[in-house]
Amino acid sequence: MPPIDDAAVPDYVREMEQAASYLTAPQLAMVRRAWTIGAAAHAGQTRKSGEPYITHPVAVAGVLAEQKLDAETLVAAILHDTIEDTPLTRACIAAEFGDTVADLVDGVTKLDKLHFRDRQEAAAESFRKMLLAMSRDLRVILIKLADRLHNMRTLGAKNPESRARIARETLEIYAPIAQRLGMNLIKAELQDLGFRALYPWRHTVLExxxxxxxxxxxxxxxxxxxxxxxxxxxxxxxxxxxxxxxxxxxxxxxxxxxxxxxxxxxxxxxxxxxxxxxxxxxxxxxxxxxxxxxxxxxxxxxxxxxxxxxxxxxxxxxxxxxxxxxxxxxxxxxxxxxxxxxxxxxxxYKDGSEGPNSAQSRAHNWISGLVETQHATGSSLEFLENVKVDLFPDEVYLFSPKGDILSLPRNATALDFAYAVHTDVGNQAVAARVDGKLVPLRTRLANGQRVEIITARSSMPKPQWLEFVVSGKARTSIRQQLKHIEHEDAVQLGHRMLDRALEALDTSLERVPAERVEAYLQEHRYPRLEALLADIALGNRMPSQVALQLSREAGARGGQRRAEPVPLSKDRILITGAERGVITFANCCLPVPGDEIMGYHTAGKGLVVHRMDCPNVADYRKSPERWVAIGWDRKVSGDFSAALRIEVDNRPGALASVAAAIAEAESNIDRVEYLERDTHIAVLRFSIEVGDRRHLANVIRKVRRLGVVMGVQRI
The missing domain is CATH 3.30.460.10 (Beta Polymerase, domain 2)
Structure with missing residues (x-):
């Protein structure tokens, strides 16, 4: 390409080149060549203000030149909108400037909004792609921040709604990212411009x-x-x-x-x-x-x-x-x-400052953590929310038993610390020692504390954990593990239900030919057998109907003969109570281990467990195909909800006496409410947790002995 006459170079390009005067002559020539290619690609395009579009990418390169970034970054900044908005392709950029520049441009390029339901999801997915590109080359985020800074400087040309949306996004995401990467000059200007655009009157008054x-x-x-x-x-x-x-x-x-x-x-x-x-x-x-x-x-x-x-x-x-x-x-x-x-x-710096405490290595560590998190999250929006949580500027600094320093967001708990150490440590955590003192996992941590996590192999994440963790990594890991546990429970229960249904037809899953199972999975679009079994447990497929189709003769096809009703298996499926992902206990009768129970197969909910003496069971008799014969396994685990109706003498201290008796019987009280109350008698409903029917009987016995209690009955 022939050299360009200096007289033909516009002032805005000269200003950018002046800021980049620290570069060598060949590097400056490469930046000039990027401008000519970018200007040709963007020819005819203008910004909202009426200026030629190329003025924006050149200004972005100028911002980066003030930060003394290398020539490749400046070239990528000048071309950062070409792949998205012009006929110029990644291959053309790679041929002219090399793969590194092409990767940088591609990393900054937004995704096509047509692929998404709305602008919010498009922005979230674009953000996710940008972070993945950052993990390969940190200069992607530097270009993106400079791009956002120039857009904020020229925000006046936008309509009020767009101004507010862009300013809010800047304050919530881009300014905190600049802070997280230690770029205080850019962070301060983004915050000031965002504040001025979002709350102009407040900004003016404070200034x-x-x-x-x-x-x-x-x-x-x-x-x-x-x-x-x-x-x-x-x-x-x-x-x-x-x-x-x-x-x-x-x-x-x-x-x-x-x-x-x-x-x-x-x-x-x-x-x-x-x-x-x-x-x-x-x-x-x-x-x-x-x-x-x-x-x-x-x-x-x-x-x-x-x-x-x-x-x-x-x-x-x-x-x-x-x-x-x-x-x-x-x-x-x-x-x-x-x-x-x-x-x-x-x-x-020529040496690159690659020590363990350098901003560069710390940024890489943070982004590596984000990349690990994004693999586990279900959606871009969920990922973006987790990143926002991790961008809080206030941090607490904590010590591991070996003296390593970990930083966590403000209000972080011992469980957040466990997940910061390692996902497996978090998943198996049961308690913590903070400065040598034993504390529960929900304990909030303060600066400078020494934290040791106590684990147990049998421990698993609980849904309640999501209520008190604050870090994005902990939240994502808990959700992923809970989904995994629920899926495993569903597969196991679905397997048992299908086996019972096949036994009633004098066969079993092992005896059904593999090709027939494969044909059924393909016909109903299941990627593998586990997905079908989970669907059965969740009530989306009836085990009796699946059993019929799998057990019929190889030549028979669906719809050629009417399916005979499947006799119910007399063998009961035994449950431990730990299958909380696919089994729910009915609120109408609150069954506990030791009660005679039955299961009702409900679409989307899986098995709903009722007591045999529940008043609603009569209605379920009308759909015998949805009945599932179940019973309690020898080993049951966890606490089960129960409810007691207690009549007491309505005098001061009566409620406290009952609560103390329940606690003495080693039962937790979830909730207490008055059902009736007058001057002499109060009727209360206690929602409590018990291990089994025997434990419940012990609670009732302890409460009955109280002088203030006139009657106790299980609801």
Missing amino acids: KRIRTQPVVRREALVQIEANLAQRLAKEKLPHRLISRVKSPWSIYTKMRAEHKSFAQVMDVFGFRIVLRTVADCYHALGVVHATYKPLDARFRDFIAIPKANGYQSLHTVLFGPYGSPVEVQLRTEEMDLIAERGIAAHWS
């Missing part, structure tokens, strides 16, 4: 209040700056002292989270002290604390324990003159670069 702070406060700031600079100079500590003002968004979120007015948010101002070495940082901290008293419990050492995104600094809050708290951050030059640019700083 004005920050600008017009009382003169006293500003004088105090100048005085503090002078004092700190003087003390640091006396200690011969070379430093850069930068005063900083909190952004409208950070003040707004603090006001909202802590329910404070603007006047109550005191630490609006702060200082950053940048020093040469880590030793200088700790030395300077002593100087700062000797100059002004620190506020108790507000000191944080992120140098010894870096944040999950690689951020390192010492944070302290000083009690300044006029009673105003002042935040001070101390860090080295390298830490300052990583705090400002995060993973983008990696490309500024």
Whole structure:
């Protein structure tokens, strides 16, 4: 391609090339070539503002050039919309600039919205694809963040509805991702632009209040700056002292989270002290604390324990003159670069900073965890929700028994910690030791605690766990394991039900020819036998009908003769009570182990278990084909719901006496409600948990002995 006359190069390209002046001449020529190809591909396309479309990708490359990204990233940024919006193909880009650039462009490209039900699902799936591309090359997210930043800078051309939607998405997803990757400069601008677009009036008011702070406060700031600079100079500590003002968004979120007015948010101002070495940082901290008293419990050492995104600094809050708290951050030059640019700083260094604490390696670890999570989630929307949970900026830092540091979202529990260690540890967790003290899995953890997880091979995840875990990995792992357990239970129960139905026809599943089973599965579109068995257990197929079709003569085809009714098997299916995924216990009679029971096959619910003396059983006799003969296995597990109607003398302390007697009988109380009440007698319903009929009888016996109780009966 012939060189382009410099006079023909527009100003917006010159500005981008000026920002990229750190590149070599051949690299700059490659970036210029990318512009000519991109401009030709986007020819005739314009943005909402009326400008040529190519101005947008070039501006995105300019944002990345300010972060000193490599030439390949800048080329990919200029071409990032070509595959989606122009005839230019991935193959063409690969032929011209290599596979790496083509992969970067492909990773940023959104998916076609026509494949999805709505815009929300399209955005979620596009986000999932982008994260997978990030796992191969982190520069994908850098291009995407720069793309979003330029879109936010030029948001004025959009209609109000689009502005609000894009701003909300930016604040919920893209700004937290920038923070998670340590890119504070981009994060701060995304938050400010998002806040301004979503709440323009609130942004204006806060910006004005920050600008017009009382003169006293500003004088105090100048005085503090002078004092700190003087003390640091006396200690011969070379430093850069930068005063900083909190952004409208950070003040707004603090006001909202802590329910404070603007006047109550005191630490609006702060200082950053940048020093040469880590030793200088700790030395300077002593100087700062000797100059002004620190506020108790507000000191944080992120140098010894870096944040999950690689951020390192010492944070302290000083009690300044006029009673105003002042935040001070101390860090080295390298830490300052990583705090400002995060993973983008990696490309500024020739050595790449690949240590275990580098922003680069931490980002890779985080994204690897996300990729592992996305394989387990059922839908893109669920995956996106889990990622949002993991993007909360507030974290707690915890120690394993070996001294390893793990970071978890705010309000994380011992169970979240277990899943952070390993999925198998989480699945088999039964309790935890926090700082040597035994605690339940739902215990919330605080910074600096030492956590040890106690496991048991027989332990399995419970649905209640989903109520208190907060990390995306824990939530996804629990859901996946519960689905797996339910599926296994359904397959086993379906196998037993089909076997009983075949036994009634003097055959069994083993004796049915394999080709006949395969033909049945193909005819009814089941990928394998397990899927059919699970469907039987869930009540979507009647075992008697399946048995008839499988047992008839090989030459007979469906519909050629009328199916005879299948005699019910006299052998009962024994249940343990652990098959909670496919067996439910009827609320009308609340059966417990030891009761005579029957099963009713219900579509979608599987087996619903009733007591034989349940009043509703008479109605079920009208559909004998749905009856399933069941009984209790010798080994039953878990707690079972039961209900008692208790009449008591209506006097103070009666309810407490009954509750104490139930607890003494080692039964849990789920719920208590008054059925009737007058001046003398109260009738209460106690919903309790028992192990079996004998346990229930023991509870009733203990309650009957109470002087305040006039009558007890099982409901």
